[in-house]
Amino acid sequence: RxxxxxxxxxxxxxxxxxxxxxxxxxxxxxxxxxxxxxxxxxxVPRRPAIVVAACDHGVVDEGVTPWPRDVTAQMVANFLAGGAAISVLAREVGASVVVVDAGVATELERHPALLDVARRRVTGNIAQEAALDLDDARALVEAGRALVSSLHAYGIDLVATGDMGIGNTTPSAAVIAALTGRPPAAVTGRGTGIDDAQLARKIEVIERSLARSGPPTDPMSVLAELGGGEIAVIAGVVLGAMDVRIPVVVDGVISLAGTLVAAGIDPVAADFVIAGHRSVEPGATAALEHLGLRPLLDLDLRLGEGSGAALAIPLVRSAARIxxxxxxxxxxxxxxxxxx
Amino acid sequence: RxxxxxxxxxxxxxxxxxxxxxxxxxxxxxxxxxxxxxxxxxxVPRRPAIVVAACDHGVVDEGVTPWPRDVTAQMVANFLAGGAAISVLAREVGASVVVVDAGVATELERHPALLDVARRRVTGNIAQEAALDLDDARALVEAGRALVSSLHAYGIDLVATGDMGIGNTTPSAAVIAALTGRPPAAVTGRGTGIDDAQLARKIEVIERSLARSGPPTDPMSVLAELGGGEIAVIAGVVLGAMDVRIPVVVDGVISLAGTLVAAGIDPVAADFVIAGHRSVEPGATAALEHLGLRPLLDLDLRLGEGSGAALAIPLVRSAARIxxxxxxxxxxxxxxxxxx
The missing domain is CATH 1.10.1610.10 (Nicotinate-nucleotide-dimethylbenzimidazole phosphoribosyltransferase (CobT), small domain)
Structure with a gap:
């Protein structure tokens, strides 16, 4: 900076x-x-790209979400067909959407706007094993970083981060708990909508995962132990924005977990981060506070996909244009x- | 609705x-x-217009602001030349800016985007007399209402409200105190930036104004006694949006004073109102609560001009487009x- x-x-x-x-x-x-x-x-950023990283998670076997795993791949198809919320919000701000397959369970059809960087299909169930090998975690971060360099070379002047992955608020809360030092109960939310009993179960699963992985060491290890493919790619996108000196607008709790990893790897990366919004997930607020970021919007969003980041792009343009x-x-x- | x-x-x-x-x-x-x-x-609203109503206020003689009165006319010229914050923010969202002279002290040069509806130059000093005759207040509200009908006939599909008027947070706080029943100290802020002693003086001026005008009766009388030309025109714009069934995005504390008057005249008008943002002025929050409105943005803005309304327009478009x-x-x- x-x-x-x-x-x-x-x-x-x-x-x-x-x-x-x-x-x-x-x-x-x-x-x-x-x-x-x-x-x-x-x-004034005129050619933004929204990078939506998608991944499936072994931890859904623990019953942390009411949604079937197939929805991750179905939603990726929806992104690419232009029918998802992020597709609409991206069009409104003139952003391209780049979808990154960071480990979706189902084989995806090829598409010019889909980049496959997956090292494994479905992450490990973090309650029982590491989400990713350390090498895979590093490779996924590197892939996110390289993607931003390419996008920048193609004229992209702002990136925004988004995610898709059934069950991914669970690894995100685990990563946030590990990297902020807050207890799981303080950073775990209802994701796409679960009741009190399911929330209690989700917190217990995260507590078990943290106990299994042991005291957090370096951020890359936390990512590998507790994170996921999309979180890794998002961390890479944040670092990539720093590399090419463009702003990166981050979305909600999954993107903020990736941002915490990125800022752990290189604290300078945080200077390039603009928090798009405050998600209703408590882990988002914990991560925002830890990073010292004030979000631009606070609209009770809890969708992910980069929706809260896309909505903030006009404010970024206005700030520059002023x-x-x-x-x-x-x-x-x-x-x-x-x-x- | x-x-x-x-x-x-x-x-x-x-x-x-x-x-x-x-x-x-x-x-x-x-x-x-x-x-x-x-x-x-x-x-999806594609042709928005921002109506910026400008007026000067006799109450500046009480020392409620550090800015010279001439700035009102100078800023109107700045709006019309395209150099003000609202000019920039309007361009970013593709909105036209219509400036309404609702009682600026200085004679203004004619301009195609300037509409003169003033009934008097400078309102009365509300600490000593009514701001406007009741007939003038009614005529200014009617002018705002008629303007929206014209704009709608010209294809405008959304209006936003803005204001310019040195000293106008004082009559706005007075109107908000009268129409919400809250004490002046609870709804009076630092406007464009005053110190503790000046704030105490401003509150005292508002208390004196309310004591002079007596218990509030109907909203049009409150507007005439304690308001101002721009507040009247803004009230008319809100009523006009209801007339032609288009959304009206309102700005900060001055616009919200006008919105309270409009909702007092016809409660149905409130259904057409979208609160653009939460200004740092405490009177804005008081008015938002009274009207039951949740603002879209909360960015510590305290500029006026319609800036917080203009910034919210992309969110309105996104909501429709979804x-x-x-x-x-x-x-x-x-x-x-x-x-x-």
Missing amino acids: DERAEAAARAHHLRLTKPAGSLGVLEDLGAQLAGIAGVDPPP LAEMATFDAAGVAERSEA | DERAEAAARAHHLRLTKPAGSLGVLEDLGAQLAGIAGVDPPP LAEMATFDAAGVAERSEA
């Missing part, structure tokens, strides 16, 4: 025709974008306030 | 390929839009969850 460009953006904001600070979070966001791009005003296009007091001939 | 269309949108949401309720506030917003349009899916374009479980061949 370029601190000089960030400071220039903050000073620039004071000269624009509005009371100082009156654009609130948009001013901080504009300064962050300047810091990311290394220039004030920062470029710096690029607003008149200064001098140029507009507007008087400033008298000093108190 | 068409309750059948609203119910149809809610039922429609249950068939879309996502967990029930997982799009949170966007689902409620989609249902509201269907109720407004009388059809599900509701049309209903128009998402696949259903049946059509996409996606399995549904098993019952618990």
